[in-house]
Amino acid sequence: MKELVEYIAKALVTDPSQVRVEEEEKGDTIILRLYVAPEDMGRVIGRGGRVANAMRTLLRVAGIRQGKRVTLEIG
Amino acid sequence: MNGQETRHEFEGATVEEAIERGLRELGVRKEDVEVEILDRGSRGLWGIGARPARVRLTVRTSASSTVLPPGDDTVGIPSAPGDQVEQFAAEMLQGILQRLGFEARVEAYWGDASGGEKRPLVLNIEGRDLGLLIGRQAETLGALQYLIRAIVNQRVHRWLNIVVDVEHYRQRREESLRRLAVRMAEQVARTGRPVVLEAMPPAERRIIHLALRDHPKVYTVSVGEEPRRKVTIRPKSELENQEQAPVRPRRSRRRRRFR
Numbered sequence: 001m002k003e004l005v006e007y008i009a010k011a012l013v014t015d016p017s018q019v020r021v022e023e024e025e026k027g028d029t030i031i032l033r034l035y036v037a038p039e040d041m042g043r044v045i046g047r048g049g050r051v052a053n054a055m056r057t058l059l060r061v062a063g064i065r066q067g068k069r070v071t072l073e074i075g
Numbered sequence: 076m077n078g079q080e081t082r083h084e085f086e087g088a089t090v091e092e093a094i095e096r097g098l099r100e101l102g103v104r105k106e107d108v109e110v111e112i113l114d115r116g117s118r119g120l121w122g123i124g125a126r127p128a129r130v131r132l133t134v135r136t137s138a139s140s141t142v143l144p145p146g147d148d149t150v151g152i153p154s155a156p157g158d159q160v161e162q163f164a165a166e167m168l169q170g171i172l173q174r175l176g177f178e179a180r181v182e183a184y185w186g187d188a189s190g191g192e193k194r195p196l197v198l199n200i201e202g203r204d205l206g207l208l209i210g211r212q213a214e215t216l217g218a219l220q221y222l223i224r225a226i227v228n229q230r231v232h233r234w235l236n237i238v239v240d241v242e243h244y245r246q247r248r249e250e251s252l253r254r255l256a257v258r259m260a261e262q263v264a265r266t267g268r269p270v271v272l273e274a275m276p277p278a279e280r281r282i283i284h285l286a287l288r289d290h291p292k293v294y295t296v297s298v299g300e301e302p303r304r305k306v307t308i309r310p311k312s313e314l315e316n317q318e319q320a321p322v323r324p325r326r327s328r329r330r331r332r333f334r
Contacts, residue, residue, distance in 0.1 A: 003174050004171065004174040004175060007170055007171065007174055008171060008222060008226075011167060011226045012225060012226055012229070014099070043225075043229075046225065050221060051221070051222065051225055053218075054217075054218035054219075054221045054222045054225075055218075055222070057210070057214060057215055057217075057218035058171070058175060058215070058218055058219065058222070061175060061207055061208070061210070061215055062174075062175050062176060064207065065176055065207070
């Protein structure tokens with residue numbers, strides 16, 4: 001999960017060295033927190049949150065396969 | 076290049092684009108370079124005499140220690156594409172699929188231009204048990220496509236129409252939607268009664284609209300709100316008989332649906 005978000009985020013941003021993902025497991029829920037450089041926030045959120053939502057859609061698929069619910073928070 | 080100034084020239088549609096491309100290729104920040112504008116470029120007149128903007132970037136000596144080797148910190152992410160956009164896009168998608176836990180191959184090829192658009196770069200995924208990758212109303216496939224477009228278009232600095240497909244699902248779906256459109260149009264023309272199709276995502280509604288664009292006897296409108304928006308195929312004859320076409324089918328007809 002974490003690797004997936006890291007991989008996508010690093011490909012989207014201008015400063016990959018500032019990309020950090022924290023993963024926390026609470027029961028059957030995995031909480032991911034993505035941090036990027038302030039100037040890259042727009043790139044990982046996207047217009048109307050579309051980039052973030054696309055990542056969430058993929059995480060849901062990855063979650064289904066592991067029987068987990070995944071949430072993604074940014075910033 | 077140790078301790079020495081390094082100079083590089085870059086081109087882009089605008090000065091900003093040329094600078095940004097240079098920074099990315101050199102792996103440095105804007106503060107680390109001196110920018111010399113060689114040519115502001117010109118859009119030309121209707122594309123005639125257009126020139127790209129050219130800049131020269133000089134990496135400051137003091138900054139040479141902050142120059143990131145390309146690929147550093149981006150483990151597994153293919154390096155910025157030159158002319159091999161296809162390869163870059165395919166590797167990027169492969170990388171995402173792998174991290175999603177799918178064993179799949181990606182083939183990249185240039186598809187046919189349709190609906191007056193540029194030829195799309197098609198990334199077709201082949202493998203086993205990929206139904207999950209399509210998702211309900213192709214939602215997952217759409218998410219993959221959106222991300223790949225965002226990543227690739229940002230890196231190549233031009234807009235490419237990229238289509239992500241799973242085992243040619245989109246292609247097959249498009250063909251079946253076109254057949255459906257023609258069949259339903261025939262029915263509408265014959266009976267003079269409108270037909271409301273099942274709810275579809277925008278890209279699929281578009282296929283129906285385009286398929287019937289030049290039909291002599293019917294026209295199409297989308298009705299309802301996303302994600303339940305539906306294409307309605309209506310007879311053109313009603314346009315002649317009435318001042319205004321009703322936006323919604325009348326109650327007695329509303330239940331007509333295609334499944």
